[in-house]
Amino acid sequence: MTTMELNVSPLGQVEGDLDVKVAITDGVVTDAWTEAAMFRGFEIILKGKDPQAGLIMTPRICGICGGSHLYKACYALDTAWATYVPPNATRVRNIAQACETLQSIPRWFYAIMCPDMVAAQYSSFPLYEEVAKRFAPYVGTSYQTGVTLSQHPVEIYAIFGGQWPHSSFMIPGGVMSAPTLSDVTRSISILENWARQWLEGQWLGCSVDRWLENKTWSDVQAWMEENESQANSDLALFIKWALQIGLDKYGQGYGNYLATGTFLNPDLYTNPTVDGRNAALQARSGIYANGQYFDFDQMRVTEDVTHSFYQGTGSRHPWEGVTEPIDPAEGAKQGKYTWAKAPRYDVPDLGYVPLEVGPLARQMMAAKPDAADFQDADPFIRNIIDELGPSVLTRVLARVHEAPKYYKNVQNWLKELDLHGEFYVKPGEPDSGKGFGSTEAARGALSDWIVLEGGKIANYQVITPTAWNIGPRDGNSNVGPMEQSFVGTPIENPDFPVELGNVAHSFDSCLVCTVHAYDGKTGKELAKFRMGGG
Amino acid sequence: MFAGRPMKDWIDEIAPKAGIVVAIGDCATYGGLPAVPPNPSDSRGLQFDRGGVKGGYLGPDFVSKAGLPVINIPGCPAHPDWISQIIVALAAGRAADLALDDFQRPKTFFTSFTQTGCTRVQFYTYKQDPPKFGEGMRTGCLFYEFGCRGPMTHSPCNRILWNRQSSKTRAGHPCTGCTEPGFPFGDLEKGTVFKTQKVAGVIPKDEPEGMDSGSYMALAGLSRAVAPKWSKEDMFVV
Numbered sequence: 001m002t003t004m005e006l007n008v009s010p011l012g013q014v015e016g017d018l019d020v021k022v023a024i025t026d027g028v029v030t031d032a033w034t035e036a037a038m039f040r041g042f043e044i045i046l047k048g049k050d051p052q053a054g055l056i057m058t059p060r061i062c063g064i065c066g067g068s069h070l071y072k073a074c075y076a077l078d079t080a081w082a083t084y085v086p087p088n089a090t091r092v093r094n095i096a097q098a099c100e101t102l103q104s105i106p107r108w109f110y111a112i113m114c115p116d117m118v119a120a121q122y123s124s125f126p127l128y129e130e131v132a133k134r135f136a137p138y139v140g141t142s143y144q145t146g147v148t149l150s151q152h153p154v155e156i157y158a159i160f161g162g163q164w165p166h167s168s169f170m171i172p173g174g175v176m177s178a179p180t181l182s183d184v185t186r187s188i189s190i191l192e193n194w195a196r197q198w199l200e201g202q203w204l205g206c207s208v209d210r211w212l213e214n215k216t217w218s219d220v221q222a223w224m225e226e227n228e229s230q231a232n233s234d235l236a237l238f239i240k241w242a243l244q245i246g247l248d249k250y251g252q253g254y255g256n257y258l259a260t261g262t263f264l265n266p267d268l269y270t271n272p273t274v275d276g277r278n279a280a281l282q283a284r285s286g287i288y289a290n291g292q293y294f295d296f297d298q299m300r301v302t303e304d305v306t307h308s309f310y311q312g313t314g315s316r317h318p319w320e321g322v323t324e325p326i327d328p329a330e331g332a333k334q335g336k337y338t339w340a341k342a343p344r345y346d347v348p349d350l351g352y353v354p355l356e357v358g359p360l361a362r363q364m365m366a367a368k369p370d371a372a373d374f375q376d377a378d379p380f381i382r383n384i385i386d387e388l389g390p391s392v393l394t395r396v397l398a399r400v401h402e403a404p405k406y407y408k409n410v411q412n413w414l415k416e417l418d419l420h421g422e423f424y425v426k427p428g429e430p431d432s433g434k435g436f437g438s439t440e441a442a443r444g445a446l447s448d449w450i451v452l453e454g455g456k457i458a459n460y461q462v463i464t465p466t467a468w469n470i471g472p473r474d475g476n477s478n479v480g481p482m483e484q485s486f487v488g489t490p491i492e493n494p495d496f497p498v499e500l501g502n503v504a505h506s507f508d509s510c511l512v513c514t515v516h517a518y519d520g521k522t523g524k525e526l527a528k529f530r531m532g533g534g
Numbered sequence: 535m536f537a538g539r540p541m542k543d544w545i546d547e548i549a550p551k552a553g554i555v556v557a558i559g560d561c562a563t564y565g566g567l568p569a570v571p572p573n574p575s576d577s578r579g580l581q582f583d584r585g586g587v588k589g590g591y592l593g594p595d596f597v598s599k600a601g602l603p604v605i606n607i608p609g610c611p612a613h614p615d616w617i618s619q620i621i622v623a624l625a626a627g628r629a630a631d632l633a634l635d636d637f638q639r640p641k642t643f644f645t646s647f648t649q650t651g652c653t654r655v656q657f658y659t660y661k662q663d664p665p666k667f668g669e670g671m672r673t674g675c676l677f678y679e680f681g682c683r684g685p686m687t688h689s690p691c692n693r694i695l696w697n698r699q700s701s702k703t704r705a706g707h708p709c710t711g712c713t714e715p716g717f718p719f720g721d722l723e724k725g726t727v728f729k730t731q732k733v734a735g736v737i738p739k740d741e742p743e744g745m746d747s748g749s750y751m752a753l754a755g756l757s758r759a760v761a762p763k764w765s766k767e768d769m770f771v772v
Contacts, residue, residue, distance in 0.1 A: 041574030045567070046722075053722035056710065060567050060610060089668070155697045162705030163696030166611050169707045171667060171728070176706040178671040181772050186699075325574065419772040424668020456724050
């Protein structure tokens with residue numbers, strides 16, 4: 001038996017803030033430690049500030065999920081201040097949130113997911129030549145158009161929000177803008193043009209409606225062979241390639257999921273409350289653990305700091321959360337190894353467990369029973385999980401399946417906008433209150449908890465999807481979801497462990513998304529590997 | 535941190551060897567949002583600190599091998615065109631054309647104001663503000679009530695549009711002054727977000743650049759008195 005430790009840095013391609021240490025035994029990963037490597041202290045800065053400071057501050061936590069940060073920060077205030085939000089404002093917020101994710105999906109696929117999939121290590125596989133021709137970073141024919149065209153959905157965001165990223169145009173009680181006819185017609189033109197060129201033209205090779213007819217894994221297999229256009233699409237090529245290089249064989253993770261849901265129904269959430277949120281979500285929230293569905297309850301969320309560079313051990317609900325950083329060198333002596341806290345959820349009868357967030361979790365909730373008429377009910381990805389199990393492939397399929405779904409959503413909200421209606425109703429600004437706002441960023445559940453006292457922020461806690469996924473061990477020694485998903489991954493060449501990149505990228509962890517991250521120097525280095533065309 | 539080393543170690547090693555050093559965005563330029571009090575991460579800009587004090591991590595006297603101080607492209611975020619155009623200018627050997635202002639920002643982008651090209655400028659002229667947000671896109675100037683810093687912020691946001699479509703102020707969003715070293719102004723303290731800071735409840739605390747409160751009030755009084763009927767009505771209508 002040969003055991004070796006491997007340090008991989010940096011693993012996140014968007015920013016260089018995620019380091020991973022894995023132990024390999026006989027060519028298979030047996031243990032993993034994810035280390036978030038940067039600390040910025042936004043929660044500390046927000047303490048004592050203006051209640052609306054989060055609208056300016058939190059979108060800047062992340063350069064690619066800024067609109068999602070704004071969406072949930074605004075609902076945290078809407079619930080704390082008990083605002084009235086006109087249906088049109090909710091539609092505009094939803095359009096913006098969905099367009100940000102539509103931008104993210106192709107940009108992530110080509111720029112983040114592809115580079116390690118086209119590594120030279122795979123050159124002996126039959127489809128390699130075609131895959132490299134299309135997907136190679138910068139020079140691939142599909143890479144270029146896919147990345148370039150991904151700028152268009154956020155043009156719609158800019159029409160309503162002024163700019164993307166880093167707008168703060170969603171405010172308690174509505175949105176700042178009141179669109180004109182040409183704002184809507186321009187948005188429609190941009191959306192349809194992008195859908196024809198990339199989503200249908202290059203990615204699916206068929207209409208969005210044809211793709212959405214697929215309900216099972218066997219439907220997908222039939223779809224791939226249905227005609228030349230579909231067989232030659234980027235999506236079909238990816239699926240064939242993933243099966244060839246074994247992306248369906250690893251990256252499983254726990255198979256337990258959490259989604260906080262998103263897209264509030266414009267008519268059912270005019271008076272946002274924490275308790276009324278689940279019933280008003282178009283993309284539903286929920287928990288799936290050990291084979292059972294549960295309703296999401298934010299009161300069951302905690303953050304554990306036992307292995308994080310913060311004072312103390314144990315866990316707290318975010319309304320009672322504290323952020324007291326300590327010197328990482330001191331922390332290391334106490335077994336701490338990352339700036340990310342470990343978010344956990346108290347599942348009935350199961351206790352505090354780590355849960356995976358992201359598209360796989362969202363699409364599991366889409367298959368949850370008892371959907372209301374307006375809610376998304378879609379058994380497709382659940383079927384693929386049942387057939388193939390969770391894996392890198394399944395996680396990718398769940399994410400890209402959202403592009404056609406969100407495109408249809410944006411179409412509908414644009415259609416429903418009443419240009420002569422209200423877009424803002426000025427709220428009262430009570431001095432004290434508690435709020436919870438949440439959404440689904442492209443990468444997963446993203447939530448703010450706010451406590452107001454004396455007209456100021458008394459406490460502000462953000463839990464990012466990246467914290468859920470790349471968070472460390474907790475006080476019960478449960479490893480984090482991404483740590484777990486590395487376990488069992490076969491590593492063919494320890495000097496070039498592309499498999500780890502494929503697992504990490506399937507989560508699309510965007511480390512700049514973590515509020516607290518730092519590069520811990522740990523373990524002895526047997527090899528160093530730069531992910532992404534290395 | 536990057537690849538196991540603190541970012542400052544990378545800067546220590548690379549900056550002395552670099553022909554030209556460019557700071558992109560507020561964090562690199564002035565320390566940015568992480569530097570807002572209490573600045574828990576001790577963030578600073580490359581050659582300026584928050585508030586516009588020259589110094590920063592590299593110190594006030596730093597010059598790169600090409601003999602230039604750090605070239606700052608501020609903004610949160612910096613616009614991709616500002617970044618790419620400056621880099622193209624440098625790569626094309628036009629460094630000599632790059633005049634820098636007091637904060638070492640390229641004058642070609644940061645001399646005009648955010649207000650330059652704002653579609654609301656006629657409402658500014660006649661001192662008309664929108665009654666509330668959400669109608670901000672239909673009429674009025676955001677300077678008087680909603681804390682817009684367009685008249686005293688240097689940026690080309692309304693000359694080079696965002697995502698080729700719009701700008702904050704065009705969408706009814708007050709300019710927050712993110713290309714200036716004071717951003718976010720008032721340190722996000724209570725009452726400073728999206729609200730114009732005033733003296734004696736009427737006079738804006740920060741006047742348009744180059745005006746004193748006497749001349750500002752005289753001009754405002756005259757403008758309001760002569761404001762035509764259309765300036766009190768919606769302009770950006772359905």
